[in-house]
Amino acid sequence: xxxxxxxxLQDGEIRGGNVLKVDSFLNHQLDIPLFxxxxxxxxxxxxxxxxxxxxTIESSGIAVACIAARYFNVPVVFxxxxxxxxxxxxxxxxxxxxxxxxxVYEVIVSKKYLGANxxxxxxxxFLANGCAAMGLxxxxxxAGATIEGFGVVIEKGFQQGxxxxxxxxxxxxxxVTIDSLDEKTxxxxxxx
Amino acid sequence: xxxxxxxxLQDGEIRGGNVLKVDSFLNHQLDIPLFxxxxxxxxxxxxxxxxxxxxTIESSGIAVACIAARYFNVPVVFxxxxxxxxxxxxxxxxxxxxxxxxxVYEVIVSKKYLGANxxxxxxxxFLANGCAAMGLxxxxxxAGATIEGFGVVIEKGFQQGxxxxxxxxxxxxxxVTIDSLDEKTxxxxxxx
Numbered sequence: 001x002x003x004x005x006x007x008x009l010q011d012g013e014i015r016g017g018n019v020l021k022v023d024s025f026l027n028h029q030l031d032i033p034l035f036x037x038x039x040x041x042x043x044x045x046x047x048x049x050x051x052x053x054x055x056t057i058e059s060s061g062i063a064v065a066c067i068a069a070r071y072f073n074v075p076v077v078f079x080x081x082x083x084x085x086x087x088x089x090x091x092x093x094x095x096x097x098x099x100x101x102x103x104v105y106e107v108i109v110s111k112k113y114l115g116a117n118x119x120x121x122x123x124x125x126f127l128a129n130g131c132a133a134m135g136l137x138x139x140x141x142x143a144g145a146t147i148e149g150f151g152v153v154i155e156k157g158f159q160q161g162x163x164x165x166x167x168x169x170x171x172x173x174x175x176v177t178i179d180s181l182d183e184k185t186x187x188x189x190x191x192x
Numbered sequence: 193x194x195x196x197x198x199x200x201l202q203d204g205e206i207r208g209g210n211v212l213k214v215d216s217f218l219n220h221q222l223d224i225p226l227f228x229x230x231x232x233x234x235x236x237x238x239x240x241x242x243x244x245x246x247x248t249i250e251s252s253g254i255a256v257a258c259i260a261a262r263y264f265n266v267p268v269v270f271x272x273x274x275x276x277x278x279x280x281x282x283x284x285x286x287x288x289x290x291x292x293x294x295x296v297y298e299v300i301v302s303k304k305y306l307g308a309n310x311x312x313x314x315x316x317x318f319l320a321n322g323c324a325a326m327g328l329x330x331x332x333x334x335a336g337a338t339i340e341g342f343g344v345v346i347e348k349g350f351q352q353g354x355x356x357x358x359x360x361x362x363x364x365x366x367x368v369t370i371d372s373l374d375e376k377t378x379x380x381x382x383x384x
Binding site for chain 1: 215216220221222223224227228250251254255258259261262266267268269270272301302304305
C-alpha cells in the first residue's frame with residue numbers, strides 16, 4: 001500500500017531494538033482518513049471471503065478494526081487482556097506473552113460473541129513475533145470459528161510471526177512488509 | 193438519544209453493584225452502525241465548538257472516538273494506561289484509580305500530540321464516578337489545551353462523576369443519562 005509506505009517514510013521513527021514508532025498516525029495519535037484507506041484496502045484484499053465479524057485485541061487494534069468494519073458491514077469483537085468484572089459468564093481464554101514487558105497475560109473473549117458460526121477476519125496494527133496474533137488465532141479456534149484471514153497494517157518481515165502464522169495455514173495479508181530497519185542511517189527497506 | 197435508549201433496554205443487562213453490561217454492542221462486541229449514529233449525534237451536540245482533536249482513553253473509548261472523529265474531521269489521541277517502551281520522550285502524566293480493580297495506574301499522553309494549541313473534545317463510553325474522566329481533564333489541562341467539551345455515551349446519573357465535572361466548568365453532554373438501575377426487576381430509568 002503505497003500511501004502507507006510514504007507515510008511511514010515521512011513520519012516513522014526508528015529506535016533501538018528494531019522498534020518502528022508510528023505513534024504520530026497509527027497507534028497513539030490516529031489519522032482517521034488514513035485508517036479509512038487502510039480499511040478499504042483490507043476490504044479489497046479479503047473481498048472474496050465471507051466474513052461476518054472482525055476480531056482484534058485491545059488497544060491499538062481496535063481503531064483499525066472499527067474503521068475497517070465499516071467497509072465489511074460487520075461488527076467488531078475485541079479480545080481483552082485481563083479478566084474484567086464486567087465480563088461474566090463463559091469466556092474463551094488464551095495466554096499471550098508481552099514482548100515489551102515479558103509478562104504473560106490472559107486474553108479473553110466472551111463465548112457469546114465468538115462461536116462456531118463465525119467467519120472471522122482477524123485484524124491488528126503490527127505483526128512482529130506473532131505472540132498476540134497467535135493468541136487471537138487460538139481464541140478463534142477454541143471458539144470453533146472459521147478464520148477467513150488475518151489482516152495486518154505493518155508486518156516486520158524480519159521477525160518470525162508472519163512465517164509461523166502462514167505455516168499454520170492462515171491467510172495473512174499485510175499492507176506493508178518491512179524487511180529491515182537501520183537506526184543509524186534511518187533507512188527502512190520495504191518488501192516489494 | 194432514543195435509538196440508544198431502545199438498544200440499552202433491549203440488550204443491556206443489569207448486574208449487582210449498579211453495573212450495566214452493554215458488551216453486546218458498546219464495549220466488547222461493537223455495533224459499528226450504532227457507533228456511526230453516536231458519532232453523528234456528538235457532532236450535532238458540539239457543532240458550535242472549534243474542535244481540532246478528540247481525546248479519549250484506552251480501551252473502550254477508542255472505538256467511539258474513532259468513529260466520531262470521522263464527523264469532526266479531526267485526529268484522535270488516546271491516553272495510555274501504563275508507560276510503554278514504545279512511547280519515549282516527554283509525556284503528560286496523571287494518575288487514575290480503577291473502580292473495578294481499586295488499583296491506581298498512570299495515564300500518559302505524549303506531549304507531541306497534546307499541547308497548548310489544541311481544542312479538544314474528550315470522549316468516553318461511560319461516565320460514572322468520573323475517575324477516568326477527571327484523569328483526561330487533568331491531562332488536557334496539564335498540556336495547556338482548551339477543553340471544548342466532554343461527550344459521553346452513557347452517563348450514570350446516580351453517581352457523582354457528571355456532577356463533579358460540570359461543577360469544574362466542563363461542558364458535559366451525555367447521549368443517555370440513567371437515573372436508576374434495578375437488578376431485581378430489570379428496570380432502567382432514563383433521565384428525560
